[in-house]
Amino acid sequence: MTAAGVTQEQVDELYKVFQKFTQSMTPHEAVKNLQLFGANDAMIRAVRERHEAESLRIRNLDEPASVHLDGRQTWYTGPDMENDRNWPALMASMKRKDFGDENVTSIDKSSTKIVALLDHPKQDRYRTRGLVVGYVQSGKTTSFTAVMAKAADKGYKLFIVLSGIHNTLRRQTQIRLVKDLVDANPGQWHQVTNEVRDFTPPPNPKAFFAAKDQHLLLVVKKNAAVLRKLRDWLASAGEYLDQCPTLIIDDEADQSTVATAKINPLLFDVLDKFPKVGYVGYTATPFANLLIDPSADADFYPRDFIVNLPKPLGYHGTEVLFGRDLLDGEDPADLPGGHDMVRLVPDEEVDDLKPRNKKEAAGFQPAITRSLQAAVEWFWLATAARRARGVGNPHSTMLVHTTTETSVHEAFKAPLEHLQQSLLERLRRTDERTLDRLRSTWERETSLVPATDLGEKKVPFETLLAHLEKVVGETRVVIDNYRSSDRLNYESGPVTAIAVGGNTLSRGLTLEGLVSSLFVRAVSAYDTLLQMGRWFGYRNGYADLPRIWMTEELGMWFSHLATVEADMRRDIDRYMHNPAETPLTFAVRLRSHPQMAITSKAKMKSAVLAHAKYGGMLVESRFFDVTERGREVLDTNARAARNLIGASQQHGVAETAPRPETALFTAVPTDDVVAFLQTYAFHERSEEGNRGRLIDYITKRARAGALNRWSVAVVGNSQATSATPSCDLGSGVTVRMVKRARLGQPSETAFDGVADIKTLSSRRDEHIDLSTDGADAGSRQRILDLRQEQRPGEGLVLIYPIEPRSDTGKGGRLPLDAPTEDVVIGIALLFPTPRPGSEDSEVEYYSADLSGVRVEEEDTSVLDYDDEAA
Secondary structure (H helix, E strand, O other): OOHHHOOHHHHHHHHHHHHHHOOOOOHHHHHHHHHHHOOOHHHHHHHHHHHHHHHHHHHOOOOOEEEEOOOOOOOOOOOOOOOOOHHHHHHHHHHHOOOOHHHHHHHHHHHHHHHHHOOOOOOOOEEEEEEEEOOOOOOHHHHHHHHHHHHHHOOOOEEEEEEOOOHHHHHHHHHHHHHHHHOOOHHHEEEOOOOOOOOOOOOOHHHHHHOOOOEEEEEEOOOHHHHHHHHHHHHOOHHHHHHOOEEEEEEOOOOOOOOOOOHHHHHHHHHOOOOEEEEEEEEOOOHHHHHOOOOOOOOOOOOOEEEEOOOOOOEEOHHHHHOOOOOOOOOHHHOOOOOOOEEEOOHHHHHHHOOOOHHHHOOOOOOOOHHHHHHHHHHHHHHHHHHHHOOOOOOEEEEEEOOOOHHHHHHHHHHHHHHHHHHHHHHHOOOHHHHHHHHHHHHHHHHHOOHHHHOOOOOOHHHHHHHHHHHHHHOEEEEEOOOOOOOOOOOOOOOEEEEEEOHHHOOOOOOOOEEEEEEOOOOOEHHHHHHOOOOOEEOOOOOOOOEEEEOHHHHHHHHHHHHHHHHHHHHHHHHHOOOOOOHHHOOOOOOOEOOEEOOOHHHOOOOOEEEEOOOOOEEEOOEEEOOHHHHHHHHHHHHHHHHHHHHHHHHOEEEOOOOOOEEEEEEEEHHHHHHHHOOOOOOOOOHHHOHHHHHHHHHHHHHOOOOOEEEEEEEOOOOOOOOOOEEEOOOOOEEEOEOOOEEOOOOHHHOOOEEEOOOOOOHHHHHOOOOOOOOOOOOHHHHHHHHHHHOOOOEEEEEEEEOOOOOOOOOOEEOOOOOOOOOEEEEEEEOOOOOOOOOOOOEEEEHHHHHHOOOOOOOOHHHHHHHHHO
16 A cells, blocks of 8 residues: 555556646646546646656656756656657667667667656647767767657657768667658658758648658758758748657757857747747767857857766777776776777878878879778678678778878879789789788787787688689779769678768768878867778778777877776766756866867867876977067077077086087076976967966976986087087087978968978987987887986987078978078977876966967868758
């Protein structure tokens, strides 16, 4: 018996009636209608209490974590498996696709919570704004498909999915939603858009909204021409929209939705057509969304709720591939380590893989460098091994992403097809040298990432060899960009393809069975770079095989992004588990980086407190003002260098010159380095050389017992035949000046007088104060490890006296022509990695101060192109 003499059986029966009522009315109205079934006050009270308990349970689920507006009621308590149609069908489909019981349960719980945070479709008026934060390539589409299925079962009628800015992603999303929703319940759904056609206004819109027994599905690009047509079509539906509960899903909600002059206002125009509408943004990179000013009405800040999706079982993200730093308070034993799957593209190969500027792009011819050949051959080996295993995704793809220039994409096709034919011929004639080389590659790679470490079984080389010739022969080189007609299509049977492209392959689009990637497109915004990581995701049956070829700098940036992600999600969870916080007080901290911006300047709507760390970084002079106005700074920098050399000789230890035309001092006190930085001026475009942040960082580290000693080295021109003049830097240090010419500009008439020398230091200079037994120390990480062993906690200052004229005569370079008769001083600072367990002191600053960082803005050129084609 329950309270007041009401039996549990009575409550159970009445609660079923109540649930049926909520299909067509709000919970409040449903409770009132229970009186029609003879329910007395005690019974109604028991049903209301049960519903409130269920609502509270959903709202308080630990996963997914969420934060919501004060007083927001959760009405949805989960699916009704007897009467619902869309969710049961979707769940059955996921089980057939072998999602795994744990992942299906997680999707069920998270989608229930999201639907519960929407408004009840039978309320008179509402406008919900929410945000769901997932992971790159982690199944966000599955999540919002589940939300749509459950919302449809409870009375939402119109579903608009905003699917990025590219046709490829829109088409992929349309196909998936049709398979998962429409085909499962064809009588309940009507497609207003389809696989081949974006929104085209059908006649008589009132007829669509008058029909009560169908849900409407639109999958629409965030494109101005398309959105204008949608807005006008909705306007012509008139009062029929008044009773049309609508759910708008914004896939890739940080792209084009925030801070775009064309798209953002049109999205608001569309929302304004509905008295009853819920807007839910989905993204894995919520940086822009979380930086919107919450007080601004004309934007999409998630004022009603934010949900943080849990990481799915079997998902491979940034930290799996790249590793990350320890967060404050973490146990080093719990830190996930990156698997050895990243391969280095040497800096000297980059110019053969991508043009340096737009001017070069027109006639650029890429080369099959060693790295590219290694990446392609690994793709074929891994694909053959996957076929030998015979499990998992039937598709196999390689990604080549070097630039957004479409002409360069086309130029890759012939060299790649030549490489394909060359290997095919050698395999057909059983060329022993080729087979030995491939066997050696396979054995080396499978020893670096043992299959058993990731739950797989190693495939012997002879076993995969039986499949290799067929794999190479079947491979297609596909150029996929917004101008190409030959696109990736995974719907017509198994695909084996090398995909070359730019933006269409870097946002939202899933590259099925991705096992090999060559990626050298350097961009300096978190969200843009992270979204390019198409290699994240699920690798069932081949978790040991993915490999990525990229530059060392990009690898370090992705490792930093892994730390940013982990820190951000921990911060989000911290807010979400604090009942006093709401989205309107939600201010997640986003860790920053001196060489990268969090997002584009246009999206930095409010100042955000962030933290910068220099541990393990090289900070160097790259930009110099070579106009007459820059003369005073150049001369001041020269005096500062001479003063530091004098202080180093006086307070440090003069070492024997390690190479000709060099000078080295060790044990130089930090105070001398700080005094130098108080005078030496980096150009403002060298954002990582911000004087205030550098000095704050160094002094805080010194206060903590680190960075109390430095090595100071002068690096001159050691080529004995050089005619470059010498430079007297005082204190007995005279060396020949080095040459550092500037990069040419696409249009020299637009040259603003700021010379970009791109690179100042060489890797061998970074270990000038270390013992390497005469050998090159190799990668920067190896140098940092040696520094930790030999000079723990000590930094390095490299001083480069640059000849003011610096005319190297090399292609693409122009004379420096600096306005000084003395010397141009370039410097590089190499910071040691903090000791394990210590905290790298943080420097506070507002991310809006990143105005000097050159950030690749979101490429919206496709919007103009699509405007014409739409």
